[in-house]
Amino acid sequence: xxxxxxxxxxxxxxxxxxxxxxxxxxxxxxxxxxxxxxxxxxxxxxxxxxxxxxxxxxxxxxxxxxxxxxxxxxxxxxxxxxxxxxxxxxxxxxxxxxxxxxxxxxxxxxxxxxxxxxxxxxxxxxxxxxxxxxxxxxxxxxxxxxxxxxxxxxxxxxxxxxx
Numbered sequence: 059x060x061x062x063x064x065x066x067x068x069x070x071x072x073x074x075x076x077x078x079x080x081x082x083x084x085x086x087x088x089x090x091x092x093x094x095x096x097x098x099x100x101x102x103x104x105x106x107x108x109x110x111x112x113x114x115x116x117x118x119x120x121x122x123x124x125x126x127x128x129x130x131x132x133x134x135x136x137x138x139x140x141x142x143x144x145x146x147x148x149x150x151x152x153x154x155x156x157x158x159x160x161x162x163x164x165x166x167x168x169x170x171x172x173x174x175x176x177x178x179x180x181x182x183x184x185x186x187x188x189x190x191x192x193x194x195x196x197x198x199x200x201x202x203x204x205x206x207x208x209x210x211x212x213x214x215x216x217x218x219x220x221x
Contacts (some may be wrong), residue, residue, distance in 0.1 A: 090114075
């Protein structure tokens, strides 16, 4: 009986949406990371917080300064960093939704569906970053992955949910 329970737990552990190694590899193609501050992935969500060592974007993400350019690149399956001065990631997602509802819903769903994988502290910090005018929203439509790059707090939040 104990063996069956262990096998069941092992099977559930394999149902995580993402692994920390996979998420770190993806983010490392976008920015330079430091230590993992938090990571949790379950069947329907992933949330992680990682130290930001350098905020300059790397070649695996396109940094844009207009929503139109970002939407064009999302359609070409690029991961896009929306670096729109003066706009918070929350405001950027509103602008995206007003221009392209399906992309906007993808951004919103990624952020909302990952809340079940966040501790209270991470949720508080994530929401602060989402509303910070100097943070940058990064979105990848290939699997609705989203990151918030908080340059002031020096942290990258990664979120993804099964949409």
